[in-house]
Amino acid sequence: MERLSYTLSAPIPAGGTKPRAIVGVVASGNLEVLLERALAPDLCTVEIATAAHGFAEIWAAVVADFVARRAAGGLRIAINDGGARPDTVALRLAQGARLIAGDAA
Amino acid sequence: MRDWATQKAARAARIAAGASFARGKVVQAADLAPFLEAVLRPGDRVCLEGDNQKQADLLADALAEVDPGVIHDLHMVQSGIVLPSHLDVFEKGIARRLDYSYSGPQAARIARMLYGGQIALGAVHTYLELFARYFIDLTPQVALIAAVSADRDGNLYTGPNTEDTPTVVEATSFKDGLVVAQVGEIVDRVPRVDIPGDRVHFVVEAGRPFHVEPLFTRDPGAITETQILTAMLAIKGLYAPYGIRRLNHGIGFNTAAIELLLPTYGEKLGLRGQVCTHWALNPHPTLIPAIEAGWVEQIHCFGSEVGMDDYIAARPDIYFTGADGSLRSNRAFCQTAGLYACDLFIGSTLQVDISGHSSTVTTNRIAGFGGAPNMGSDPRGRRHPSEPWLKAGAEADPDTPAPLRRGRKLVVQIGETFGDGNVPLFVERLDALALAEKLDLPLAPVMVYGDDVTHIVTEEGIANLLLCRDADEREQAIRGVAGYTEIGRRRDAAMVARLRERGVIRRPEDLGIDPLDADRSLLAARSIKDLALASGGLYRPPSRFRNW
């Protein structure tokens, strides 16, 4: 497992009031994202445990774009990754942000 | 005095030599190898029928059994290198030279044998190009073909998988070549005559159907959310604004997703009857829901598809069918239709470079191209107007007066920025170039040239290359939809932003598409079983695709 950790300042605070949300499944090419409302609303942390080694640069880019574009402020995010592609990672993160904001089940 | 009929005499000699193994035209399967030794000559150009679908497998196996001491240095001119025996003949020294189109399942082995020098390669063609050469400079002396049944006069019934057979026979038989057909059975009367018997010289009864690969069956269960997103982009961002009614789809999952989104997402956009009405397309099972929902007016097919025969026969308004009721396919005609009569080709590839060149060839796999380079090219000979063609032409060349301006065929590459195993779709340099250097080829095996490509669709958006005014803009437009690949991360952000303002790059949100809506529940069928149900039980998928 490769472990990566990012702390970013988040321009958009997460919506809703749910304490936590989880999306996705750890499988080949897939990942789970656990989001917990646990930080100051202008901060977001992302911790990743991934089976695919050597993709730190891509993770950093995906996470930075996510925090810049979506409502991620105040979230402590933990990811278990089964070697998902960046598009899948971005999609799950966005689904997680939507879920914790309470827009959809 | 010159003898003007040497070829006729040569064929007569071959027939005479073969006759000792035959009763009338019928040769026993057990005698095939010695029979072939009798009718073939060293150095012959031989067309062994086989494309990406049907295979003259019995004849292929028999050819691999002949004595290389007797028959050697054959020049194989065939559409597909698909069966192991297709390469065995080179390994054994029976054949030496090769001109072909497609080699999907043998991609790795053919690469090894090319590197090892066991095969002298002419070229990797597109189907139509190879067929054309059958009539000019690659005319077969012997054709080994496949059909469903034959009568004792050699009249052949090819069934739904007619495919290459008429073309191969036309080129061979009318230029004094010899035609040998394997058939599943010999009958008193064939259901319809696909090949007249006077063009067929020998027939062998295989006692079983020829092999067919279900290449065009895509399991909806394997379609991902990202593929659905790319399909939504294509429908809303290309099909709708250009009004694409006449088109061809590749065989990837992205285009299968488009087919399955028509009755749901497409319906919601009010596009039924406006797009996707006329097709050059194999009988894709994934198109069944759209056909059943009334989207499709007609489809001409290159070949058939395993399990689709009953469905096709029950939908003669949609498909081309014969007097017997079953599909009549024809690869050469359908490729021509795809080239001249379609306004859009959309397909996937393995690599795209920063000029937009694409290829499915990688260093260790030479899969060939099939029909993609043909359908994925702009036909310079086209003269009839259509709305999408004129609109694309205007985008590419706004300054030329309309009456003198060529239209453009839309050639779209669709895919995810990363493929299996996190391999990036976008590369600085195609593997095909390294291959060409290694094999000392004058041409790199490029599938679709950059100047033919009009759009690239990924989950990041659509790049409209028609609107790019120079190589720089092209490169940044491509980088702009290359996502998190290295190509994408090295984009010029400011220039990409300007291209987006001009509509050269359109993101999902620019088209009013929320990536979170790209859900599998949008698919009109989510499994092969759904397809079978949608067909009213007429589609009977092969066992390997079943989970019931």
Added chain:
Amino acid sequence: MTPAFEPEALSWYEGSARQRIAALVDPGSFREAVGPEERATSPHLALFDLPEQFDDGMIVGQAAFEGTPILVAAQEGRFMGGAVGEVHGAKLVGLLRAAKSLALDVLVLFDTGGVRLQEANAGETAIAEIMRALVEARLSGSRVVGLIGGRSGCYGGGGLIAGCCSALLVTEQGRIGVTGPEVIETNRGVEEFDARDRALVWRTMGGKHRYLIGGADRYVDDGPEAFRAAVRDVLAAPGRLDLATLDAEQARLERRLARFGAARDATDIWSALGVAEAQAVPGLSTQAFRAVALGRESAHDAR
């Protein structure tokens, strides 16, 4: 134009364990025990450098079903094939023990290939514990209903646990067995079982066959609404476990062996059950299948 069929919005086969639970029980009623935020992950996967999942592929908790409290467990068939490891198994053990002490019914949403090899001894022991806890819950009056229709089927120890349930609901895609096709082929050869012949796999182990021979109690469509209706149905029936139940099951299994013990293929059995066109069974829609399945071997409340 009316489509030939109208699938439910959520396919059970495709859905995740969490989606299945959410759609099965009363909306918003599920409360998870030892949820992902507790990060009760497998302590053994790291040894194999394999990724963990925060819930270890097993989701348990309580919910309401049509207003009545009920316990629910669901396996995530995509995480390690739904395989049973130490934590995964222990969560179900705990839930079943609670069912006994609280006198609640339990829904178990199976989706498993069996024991997780990387923690095989722990997984195998957990399966034995699950069966014990399940039977003890049943002996004290709880009903335990198994729902089978996931990607990984219900194999290995999962098949044995299913066999201990009060009632089993299965979809066409659902498979129930002990030894998976690949394992039979590996051990006995392709002549014994061609694992790549998927039609053979499904007619030997799939939902329709299990329903026809009495190996499952209800045959349902691939969606939560269909499962809800069937759960409602079986929860209305008694689910006792006593000597009479097992005597009846003994008789049922003896009769199956006597009637079909010499059958080579599922179609022989279906013909013997009075299905006119046995070959056509796999292609039948739910409605048509129910009609031809009238002569099936019933489970006779003997499970």
Added chain:
Amino acid sequence: MTLAEILAGLFPEGHAVTVADGLILGHGPRPGGGRVHVLGIAEGTPLGIDGALALAGQVLAIVRSGDGAPILMPIDSASQRMSRRDELLGLNEYLAHLAKALMLAEAAGHPTLGLLYGRSAAGAFIATALATARLVALPGAHPEVMDLPSMARVTKLSLDVLTDKARATPVFAPGLDNLVQTGAIGAIWDPQRPLAEQMEASLAASHPGGDDRDRLGAERGGRPRAAAIAERVAAQVAGRA
């Protein structure tokens, strides 16, 4: 120890236990009077639908008799029988039926005692020895879920790597000690001591908290988390009920 030696040790005064088609059937006398039913598997026989049904029928007959006598289940089996026929006819139901019968017997007052004296694996192990309320073993017994070479194929790890890992943890590798550490096997009998005595002691051992295998696994270190997780789930569910 051979089955004959074991039976002689358990029943010094003789017994009525026979082996047919790999199944052990019969009974023997207890020192203090009464009898012990003996049902089991011998000779490394795989357990299929026929064998499971025969054993279950015997167990149910014992319950019906109401004699309250314990059931001893000596096991030397292969895994479940792996065949198309067994799966076609629903092997899972036959194995589960046998397990349920054993647990019903225990509940009906027939103490059940498993005795692993040879090999056993997978479904056969779960449906027999692991379905008894107390499981003991004799040295030399070899329970396994899957042998290491097969496991190497499935996990795509080399046999060397797996063997190395097996040294680090009892959690996956075959072998008696590993199953003792997970708590699946309660005790190992001492073949030097009279077996009859040890059987009586095992039968007398009470289970105050019911199934204590996860607690044993925690104490012995083979399953560090199972007991705590099960307890925590039960407590959380009960706390909210």
